[in-house]
Amino acid sequence: MSEPFPANEAHLQAEVLARALPHMQRYDDAVVVVKYGGHAMGDEQVARHFAQDIVLLEQAGVNPVVVHGGGPQIGAMLEKLGIKSQFAAGLRITDKATVEIVEMVLAGSINKQIVGFINEAGGKAIGLCGKDGNMVRARKATRTLVDPDSKIEQVVDLGFVGEPDTVDTMVLDQILGRELIPVLAPVAAAVDGGTYNVNADTFAGAIAGALGAKRLLLLTDVPGVLDKSKTLIPKLTIAEAHALIADGTISGGMIPKVETCIYALEQGVEGVVILDGKVPHAVLLELLTDHGAGTLITR
Ligand SMILES: Nc1ncnc2c1ncn2[C@@H]1O[C@H](COP(=O)(O)OP(=O)(O)O)[C@@H](O)[C@H]1O
Numbered sequence: 001m002s003e004p005f006p007a008n009e010a011h012l013q014a015e016v017l018a019r020a021l022p023h024m025q026r027y028d029d030a031v032v033v034v035k036y037g038g039h040a041m042g043d044e045q046v047a048r049h050f051a052q053d054i055v056l057l058e059q060a061g062v063n064p065v066v067v068h069g070g071g072p073q074i075g076a077m078l079e080k081l082g083i084k085s086q087f088a089a090g091l092r093i094t095d096k097a098t099v100e101i102v103e104m105v106l107a108g109s110i111n112k113q114i115v116g117f118i119n120e121a122g123g124k125a126i127g128l129c130g131k132d133g134n135m136v137r138a139r140k141a142t143r144t145l146v147d148p149d150s151k152i153e154q155v156v157d158l159g160f161v162g163e164p165d166t167v168d169t170m171v172l173d174q175i176l177g178r179e180l181i182p183v184l185a186p187v188a189a190a191v192d193g194g195t196y197n198v199n200a201d202t203f204a205g206a207i208a209g210a211l212g213a214k215r216l217l218l219l220t221d222v223p224g225v226l227d228k229s230k231t232l233i234p235k236l237t238i239a240e241a242h243a244l245i246a247d248g249t250i251s252g253g254m255i256p257k258v259e260t261c262i263y264a265l266e267q268g269v270e271g272v273v274i275l276d277g278k279v280p281h282a283v284l285l286e287l288l289t290d291h292g293a294g295t296l297i298t299r
């Protein structure tokens with residue numbers, strides 16, 4: 001339990017709660033998918049605040065679904081094991097040895113860590129990955145990249161990197177609305193039974209689309225989408241986002257993030273926000289106060 005406000009500040013707490021009411025009503029019974037990126041997870045105190053936010057949402061009648069990443073944590077484990085890793089278009093080129101580590105780190109240690117934090121905050125979290133109940137089946141992902149010098153297009157083999165092919169929400173439908181909070185690791189089954197490493201943003205977008213989520217929040221380590229002079233862009237349309245990818249303003253890990261936003265919006269998700277997950281209570285700030293944070297992308 002946190003320290004109570006002194007008596008003279010208690011009215012402030014009541015005021016704050018009352019002001020959150022219209023926001024709570026807006027999201028009553030709605031599904032909100034929150035993607036918690038590996039870079040945003042670094043600080044344990046921030047992770048505890050994140051867990052509190054998720055439990056508070058659930059208490060307020062929202063149905064939060066957490067999808068987590070873990071890119072830096074996978075990188076650290078690969079380095080420990082002496083396995084080299086490379087990225088193309090923001091995606092980790094994943095060989096057989098790497099996909100085993102990816103599954104171990106994502107569906108094992110990180111998933112259970114987040115479940116632990118949410119349960120410590122008084123929630124009832126259930127940790128799953130895309131393989132559970134055949135929730136997410138993936139197909140092999142490919143990317144075509146243009147060589148900056150020769151300008152020749154090259155197809156890059158990303159190995160065991162998958163893109164969601166089908167999403168079966170049966171397991172999530174059983175969980176949601178019953179005070180249980182699903183926490184999902186972005187590992188999926190291949191149609192032939194193997195394992196695919198799926199970018200966590202892409203995974204979150206597919207889940208949000210399949211569930212018809214009202215909001216998708218992507219928590220990362222930057223304030224949102226930044227322009228060339230590193231200033232936050234508060235609002236973007238799909239067309240503007242495409243243009244920023246094409247002119248190179250959006251690069252690296254921000255590419256799958258923004259592509260996910262576009263996909264989720266096209267699937268019917270009402271609004272998608274990219275925001276800084278290292279800000280304490282970033283989720284509550286975005287959903288339950290008048291001050292939106294980060295970059296809101298809309299159709
Ligand atoms: N235009 C941009 N605005 C903000 N971040 C960008 C942009 N272009 C590239 N990035 C990079 O994308 C990173 C976020 O993606 P990523 O590292 O994959 O985060 P996460 O682990 O949270 O998914 C930022 O830290 C930044 O280095």
Ligand SMILES: CC(=O)N[C@@H](CCC(=O)OP(=O)(O)O)C(=O)O
Pocket residue numbers: 036037038039068069070071072074090091092102161162186197198199200201253
């Ligand atoms: C294919 C691919 O790139 N998969 C990611 C999965 C984890 C992830 O996406 O984590 P963040 O959200 O922290 O970046 C990876 O291997 O790093």
